[in-house]
Amino acid sequence: xxxxxxxxxxxxxxxxxxxxxxxxxxxxxxxxxxxxxxxxxxxxxxxxxxxxxxxxxxxxxxxxxxxxxxxxxxxxxxxxxxxxxxxxxxxxxxxxxxxxxxxxxxxxxxxxxxxxxxxxxxxxxxxxxxxxxxxxxxxxxxxxxxxxxxxxxxxxxxxxxxxxxxxxxxxxxxxxxxxxxxxxxxxxxxxxxxxxxxxxxxxxxxxxxxxxxxxxxxxxxxxxxxxxxxxxxxxxxxxxxxxxxxxxxxxxxxxxxxxxxxxxxxxxxxxxxxxxxxxxxxxxxxxxxxxxxxxxxxxxxxxxxxxxxxxxxxxxxxxxxxxxxxxxxxxxxxxxxxxxxxxxxxxxxxxxxxxxxxxxxxxxxxxxxxxxxxxxxxxxxxxxxxxxxxxxxxxxxxxxxxxxxxxxxxxxxxxxxxxxxxxxxxxxxxxxxxxxxxxxxxxxxxxxxxxxxxxxxxxxxxxxxxxxxxxxxxxxxxxxxxxxxxxxxxxxxx
Ligand code: ZN
Ligand code: MN
Numbered sequence: 149x150x151x152x153x154x155x156x157x158x159x160x161x162x163x164x165x166x167x168x169x170x171x172x173x174x175x176x177x178x179x180x181x182x183x184x185x186x187x188x189x190x191x192x193x194x195x196x197x198x199x200x201x202x203x204x205x206x207x208x209x210x211x212x213x214x215x216x217x218x219x220x221x222x223x224x225x226x227x228x229x230x231x232x233x234x235x236x237x238x239x240x241x242x243x244x245x246x247x248x249x250x251x252x253x254x255x256x257x258x259x260x261x262x263x264x265x266x267x268x269x270x271x272x273x274x275x276x277x278x279x280x281x282x283x284x285x286x287x288x289x290x291x292x293x294x295x296x297x298x299x300x301x302x303x304x305x306x307x308x309x310x311x312x313x314x315x316x317x318x319x320x321x322x323x324x325x326x327x328x329x330x331x332x333x334x335x336x337x338x339x340x341x342x343x344x345x346x347x348x349x350x351x352x353x354x355x356x357x358x359x360x361x362x363x364x365x366x367x368x369x370x371x372x373x374x375x376x377x378x379x380x381x382x383x384x385x386x387x388x389x390x391x392x393x394x395x396x397x398x399x400x401x402x403x404x405x406x407x408x409x410x411x412x413x414x415x416x417x418x419x420x421x422x423x424x425x426x427x428x429x430x431x432x433x434x435x436x437x438x439x440x441x442x443x444x445x446x447x448x449x450x451x452x453x454x455x456x457x458x459x460x461x462x463x464x465x466x467x468x469x470x471x472x473x474x475x476x477x478x479x480x481x482x483x484x485x486x487x488x489x490x491x492x493x494x495x496x497x498x499x500x501x502x503x504x505x506x507x508x509x510x511x512x513x514x515x516x517x518x519x520x521x522x523x524x525x526x527x528x529x530x531x532x533x534x535x536x537x538x539x540x541x542x543x544x545x546x547x548x549x550x551x552x553x554x555x556x557x558x559x560x561x562x563x564x565x566x567x568x569x570x571x572x573x574x575x576x577x578x579x580x581x582x583x584x585x586x587x588x589x590x591x592x593x594x595x596x597x598x599x600x601x602x603x604x605x606x607x608x609x610x611x612x613x614x615x616x617x618x619x620x621x622x623x624x625x626x627x628x629x630x631x632x633x634x635x636x637x638x639x640x641x642x
Pocket of ligand 2: 160
């Protein structure tokens with residue numbers, strides 16, 4: 149007997165606004181100074197009234213458009229009631245039956261180099277406020293818990309997928325693609341350590357029966373997972389656990405309600421939390437303090453226009469236009485829009501996209517890592533690197549010499565310039581000697597002085613040429629080894 153793994157995700161993404169969704173308090177991540185970014189609205193004091201932050205709504209619509217969602221022309225706000233210390237009002241302002249967007253999809257590439265694609269349908273994306281954060285005394289002595297409300301009222305988009313994912317790995321890839329997409333369009337930093345992207349995973353199994361039918365196991369929601377790796381581990385553990393439980397109990401979705409579990413990264417296991425609330429338990433009702441929002445087609449068109457070229461389209465273009473492998477294109481696009489723009493200037497400028505990609509993914513990336521820089525602060529501008537690489541394409545510099553120039557440019561205090569490349573090449577005599585006469589004279593001399601290797605080569609020992617090339621290179625400093633090899637072999641083959 150075997151089974152299919154069925155996974156749907158609910159992802160909370162913090163939008164990158166300066167102020168909170170219903171008040172003017174700062175959204176800065178500031179755990180060291182608890183409760184300083186608060187006011188009567190986000191503290192839930194009596195009589196305080198919320199006002200929608202237009203920027204939060206704009207970013208939310210951009211998020212939904214990037215997820216290929218339909219945007220509702222009319223949307224309203226609902227109160228979701230529950231009691232928890234980090235929720236001062238006793239309810240969360242969210243969206244229930246009329247979310248601002250619905251019915252989108254994300255295509256996840258599940259194999260390297262453009263293999264299988266999994267289409268993950270998006271059921272809905274709605275906008276809501278975040279709660280605060282409870283901090284429990286972990287010293288083992290006290291029984292105190294503290295609440296930090298700096299985060300209360302931060303704008304969140306909650307993205308709910310259909311149960312279209314079929315493995316823990318696919319779930320991780322979906323989240324990674326989602327982070328790439330949302331950081332690329334600039335709506336969120338998706339920093340998982342700071343809780344800007346959190347995930348709940350709904351997991352169950354469809355167990356194949358001997359008669360060809362399938363039986364579903366009870367759905368388990370694993371709450372608040374805050375890393376890609378933990379998401380994968382939590383799902384893997386949950387699949388194993390549910391499979392063992394099914395074999396023992398034969399319990400199906402009809403026998404048990406949906407339940408909620410947490411994930412303990414230290415032990416790599418999920419643990420029981422509480423029975424899952426149903427929508428009725430939250431007693432949703434429209435928030436009387438907030439007016440509904442209407443969105444026009446013109447507003448949607450404007451925001452769609454601001455999205456620009458999304459990562460998946462850019463990846464395809466890099467493969468067509470610059471002949472990059474899916475891997476190299478992915479490495480560049482993963483670094484963000486500014487990095488992608490840098491790459492394009494280098495690729496266009498030197499006329500060789502593959503060479504540009506090699507330099508960016510190796511030499512440039514290594515320097516950025518070692519120096520703790522971003523491409524925006526990198527001291528070699530894109531047009532200067534393009535000029536350097538063009539000298540390689542034009543056979544004015546060897547790759548080895550270009551690396552030496554690159555290193556010298558980085559040693560300088562100032563931003564690199566093409567004039568500086570010119571000076572370094574001249575100072576160090578790095579230019580390839582184009583003087584065919586000098587190379588041919590050196591070849592003739594070396595052949596005359598080395599009868600043994602020459603005879604060996606003519607007898608078919610190709611390796612014998614190596615020693616001769618070395619001698620010519622020493623005689624004509626700055627010669628292109630490729631050119632020397634070609635001319636020497638031509639001469640020996642006469
Ligand atoms: Zn506030
Ligand atoms: Mn939510």
